[in-house]
Amino acid sequence: MSMVQPLLEVNKLQTQFPTSSGIAKAVDDVSFSLAAGEILGLVGESGCGKTVTGFSILGLVDPPGRVVGGQVLFKGEDLLTMDTERLRAIRGNRLAMIFQDPMMTLNPVLRIDTQLIETLQAHQDISRAAAYDRALEALGEVGIAEPAQRLRAYPHQFSGGMRQRVAIAIALINRPDLIIADEPTTALDVTIQGQILALVQALCRERQMSLIWISHDLSVVAGLADRVAVMYAGKIVESGTVRATLDHPAHPYTRGLLGAIPALHERGSRLLPIPGTTPSLLNLPAGCAFADRCAQVHGACALPPPDFAVGHDGPSHRVRCWLNHANSPNRIADAAP
Amino acid sequence: MLVFLLRRLLQSGVVLLVMSLLVFVGIYAIGNPVDILISPEADQAEIARTIAAFGLDQPLWTQYLIYLQQAVRGNFGNSFVHGTPALALIVQRLPATLELACVALILAVSLGIPLGLWAGLRPASKSGRAIMGLSILGFSLPTFWVGLMLIMLFSVQLGWLPSNGRGATTELLGVPVSFLSWDGFKHLLMPAANLALFKISLVIRLTRAGTQEALLQDYVRFARAKGLRSARVVFVHVLKNILIPIVTVIGLEFGSLIAFAVVTESIFAWPGMGKLLIESINLLDRPVVVAYLLTVVALFVVINLVVDILYSLLDPRIRLSDQAD
Amino acid sequence: MKILLDAFSPSWVERCALLVLIALLLGALAAPLISPQNPYDLAQLSLSDGRLPPGSAASAGQGVQRYWLGSDDQGRDMLSAILYGLRISLLVGLSSTLLALAFGLSLGLMAGYFGGRLDSLIMRLADIQLSFPAILIALILLAVLGQGVGKIVTALFAVQWAYYARTTRSAALVERRKDYIEAARLLGLSTPRILFRHLLPNCLPPLIVVAALQVAAAISLEATLSFLGIGLPITEPSLGLLIANGFQYLLAGNYWISFFPGIALVLLIVAINLVADRLRDIINPRLQKQ
Helix, strand or coil, rough: CCCCCCCEEEEEEEEEEEEEEEEEEEEEEEEEEEECCCCEEEEECCCCCHHHHHHHHCCCCCCCCEEEEEEECCCCCCCCCCCHHHHHHHCCCCEECCCHHHHHHHHCCCCHHHHHHHHHHHCCCCCCHHHHHHHHHHHHHHCCCCCCHHHCCCCHCCHHHHHHHHHHHHHHHHHHCCEEEECCCCCCCCHHHHHHHHHHHHHHHHHEEEEEEEEEHHHHHHHCCCCEEEEEEEEEEEEEEHHHHHHCCCCHHHHHHHEEEEEEECCCCCCCCCCCCCCCCCCCCCCCCCHHHHCCCCCHHHCCEEEEEECCCCCCCCCEEECCCCHHHHHHHHHHH | CCCHHHHHHHHHHHHHHHHHHHHHHHHHCCCCCHHHHHCCCCCCHHHHHHHHHHHCCCCHHHHHHHHHHHHHHCCCCCCCCCEHHHHHHHHHHHHHHHHHHHHHHHHHHHHHHHHHHHHHHHHHHHHHHHHHHHHHHHHCCCCHHHHHHHHHHHHHCCCCCCCCCCCCCCCCCCCECCCCCCHHHHHHHHHHHHHHHHHHHHHHHHHHHHHHHEEEEHHHHHHHHHHHHCCHHHHHHHHHHHHHHHHHHHHHHHHHHHHHHHHHHHCCCCCCCHHHHHHHHHHCHHHHHHHHHHHHHHHHHHHHHHHHHHHHHHHHHHHHHHHHC | CCHHHHHCCCCHHHHHHHHHHHHHHHHHHHHHHHHHCCCCCCCCCCCCHHCCCCEEEECCCCCCCCCCECCCCCCCCCHHHHHHHHHHHHHHHHHHHHHHHHHHHHHHHHHHHCCCHHHHHHHHHHHHHHHCCHHHHHHHHHHHHHHHHHHHHHHHHHHHHHHHHHHHHHHHHHHHHCCHHHHHHHCCHHHHHHHHHHHHHHHHHHHHHHHHHHHHHHHHHHHHHHCCCCCCCCCCCCCCHHHHHHHHHHHCCCCCHHHHHHHHHHHHHHHHHHHHHHHHHHHHHHHHHC
């Protein structure tokens, strides 16, 4: 336990979407914390709730979905119970977000300068001229050539990679303490992906910014993050430092994700895809949600799996699984005779 | 922009030409143009004069050219009833109709957009549902019946508003208008509201649907993530996007306002060209009917042109694609 | 009937609409049997009973005991006039819609199935037609044709066909690419058979909704035109004509001559619209499943 107050602390966050066929628990009992300057990789397949986690933190869950429980402490203040004006003042100012699809994030009918300047003016009393200069600077920082000209352009005049750079410039313009980046490279070409990744990484290091990088790609997170949290069916199933988690994955799902990455394997060795697909969030079992797809499923998996420290890297490496758990009913049963 | 304008102007010219051809063919399809252009009571000399003026003894394509020539000069023949040029009659009544249609359009926009936004932002609220219910009624009730009910309520029962005529008119840039005097304004209010009702409903529906769609877009979520105040998100990010289809539809609907003014003008005895049309149809005053038709078609073409220009001004994507080619 | 009502269960408004519509249809059908007098048999009218307010007792020997909805300037019982007027309004609305449906549907099927030049010709025509307001086209046609039931049906037909052509074409375009059409073609079935036996039934659901809404629109437009005095002749008084007839007395305070036919018209139109809307909801999920 660190004595320093973390920048962000998420406690037992729960977000649900009522649908005609039941309640979808998109985020269920998610907890993690993040120190200033730290980079967290939030990893999982699509539909596991990682994007909704990001939206829940910023209070951007669209109705009828809503956060039904938990705490999101940002610098010690709970964002979930904060009044809307105070939350608005933090959003886009101290806490910013970059979205997945740059083609959809920028408003198509507003010029780039408008979209940059309004972000400044929403949070500080700044003249248009001064805001314009800041906007110019911000575009330069994300590597856009001839920023003065590009400021007058509309989003459709930019390529996807350029648009994502603009979105990053907007998110960073108020020098936030924390950025939540929701798969910002997924929709881009592979070469552009690397550029954007490098850009975000450089800016974070340079400014001591914290970053939550949401991704389905463990290999990207491996090279970027300090710590990693693996999500499955709305829950974090394993979390820890990148080194501990990737070198000694404790959850079968994490092992599965690693097995499905070509780069981490030797050439010619077979990839080991995880069989099956992510379960529906509507009818999750009482026990482990991964049991259907798990090669090491056993009797205990019908019970809710425990969340415990595995001890590869001190108390910070945690897993939510019956395997290797001291009080596993199976182990007790095995030990009995 | 200049190229764009020129090309649109050219297109409009073509449409007008095609429509004039259609009307010309229409006249022939109905029967002898002599019957259509010349009053049944005309004497032999007048018939001969008109036949010569319109070249009715010439081959068909020459006749079309002459007809075109006359039409360009604004000559559609004389009204059988009034004995004056048909086009002059229409033009004289045009300001009253345009004033009515403009006021109705302003009503439709100034009521429809805020109500539609409200209903779109709170679709489940009581007020949101009430707005939608009203707009469904506004859609299905026949305009003339609503007009009657307005007269029954405000003229007969309450006696607040006059039920017919334009009232006192004031000259504005040489054109007589009603809205500048209190008396004229009172006369204008009911017909304009009546004419606007359908369009208000239409604008409410469009705005509501557009708002609901825009709210689901990433750019709106991103705008909120930037910490913008909700007023700015709604009135800049949402409104500016939905304004594009709304302006297009409203612009195109202006033509239908002029067409529907026929009904409203007849109910409220508003002295516009729609009322003139009905009188002319009843009196078989064909030159006036033809002149009305071509005037309205010309108005439609102009409106389409204006809408196209407005559309390109509002939507940066259109503007660029036009510059590119 | 029970099944019909159950389908309309989600909202009492829609249930009421369905019941009102059925009542109006029955009333119109049975008008000669149930109306207190034949409003167009002059022998049954008495000028001395002119413009009596609703509920007035009739003078003796009129066949009518009481004018429940008042009487018009010629001493005609308004209730009877409305029932007969409903018949004419419905006749005109339904027949013009059916004709336009048959015509527009055939053109739309051909446009969607054959594509190419025929398609662009038909659709261009429909576009031109739809770019002008319905009322304008109807006004011009009636100005040329004159008054009469056949003429107003023609005008309403001309106004409507393009909607059906467009709706059918877009449905046919989707259906055409499906396997069962390919199979029918491989079996060597004749083109008309493919069009009408195979393609048509699958394009029908969206058309039914459009047609139901159009019946309301056609009745409304006919009433408007008749109100303006250029629709039906005075010998065939639809609801619109009854309203027009009472308009001059409205300002004098004799509201009922216009008011009650107006209420009947509005009830009819709103009921058809609500039922059609519900129909769309019922049909839509089936469309999505396909």
